[in-house]
Amino acid sequence: MALAIFDLDNTLLGGDSDYLWGRYLAENSIVDPQSYHDTNLAFYHDYQSGQLDINAFLQFVFEPLANNSMQDLLNWRADYLQQKILPIILPKGRELIEHHRQQDDILLIITATNSFLTTPIAELLGIDNLIATDPEMIDGRYTGQVRGVPSFQHGKVTRLQHWLAEHEYNLDGSYFYSDSHNDLPLLEQVDTPIAVDPDDKLAEVARQRDWKILSLRE
Template sequence: MRLALFDLDNTLLSGDSDFEWAQFLIGKGVLDREVYEAKNLAFYEQYKAGTLDIHAFLDFQLRPLSRHPRRELDAWHREFMASRILPMITDKARRLVARHRDAGDTCVIITATNRFVTAPIAEEFGVAHLIATEPEEIDGEFTGRVVGIPSFREGKVARLKAWLAARGARLDEAEHSYFYSDSHNDLFLLEQVTHPVAVDPDDELARIARARGWPIMSLR
């Protein structure tokens, strides 16, 4: 197997879909601006600093999904894709994914953001395989809880290895494995692949990439 792994937020996207989803709901009046905007900004700063409590964040991010019927959420997401996500997808990002796909690599988007937010984005990129944090569903409706290991930091490595094992494969047996990411939070997985690539990296990842001789590129 030849793998091309892509982080999503601030890598394939020139922005953060998790953050933008909450801002979108605030803008629609679904979430109270005074209560939620400061929390959303605080969580985003914690993520960038590498101090994010993923379970506290997921409680914040997933609980609103449980308050609305799936049909309404899906309608909002279509609006969200058009107004917030498509403007964050650059031609460079599309070409990068297409180049790996055309080369016969197995393309996977691997992201800490939940599957509800990210599945339509992966589809927009033409990527069939998505490893994302899994929101719990009962009878097609969200409960506000998470299922299994969040796909975050060390969890990305665990989730990828489990995904590969289900296909009778191992990461260390891949002919080659690329991982594109912007964040030092993804260092755990970047260290596991044969071709780590820093994409529009944060300051800490840029420092590490330069020290280790990893490629640095921009999709902006």
């Protein structure tokens, strides 16, 4: 029994759940459509290039959580899951998850996207264990601040180390599937790093280090 770790966005999903949440908010005029879309897109490009200021990004994406009631947020999230997420769950991603489930591996999603969005996505994928960036909540409302270490770049390693200690697991025989060079710190920690439909930078590293390269796209 080993630990099978999956990135979420552009790995198990054929798109980015955080970016698509921003698109949903803009399309439904929950935020100012043009300015929010432009800023969201700029942050997404920063992420792809490895230049993302995670604290500035989290301040931006957590603002709608802080400015709206929990009931509205839950209603919007349910609609967003139907419109934006269900259509981009990759069938081959589900097959990969099932392959590891049949091997009795421990399944874990680790993602930079916040837990408000990704908890129900992990449930849709049938994965109980999730490490995500956590928005702070006080008295049943989001504050707009982050709680703890963001699950991004080296932060994914930090969060995973805490999770391993808490659950008394280790990385013996472990796998990690990711599309992004932002995940190199964690890919370097596991026994079997696998580049999934990788960006150009990760593809180059994977070839240099003889890591397996896999496609889950149709």
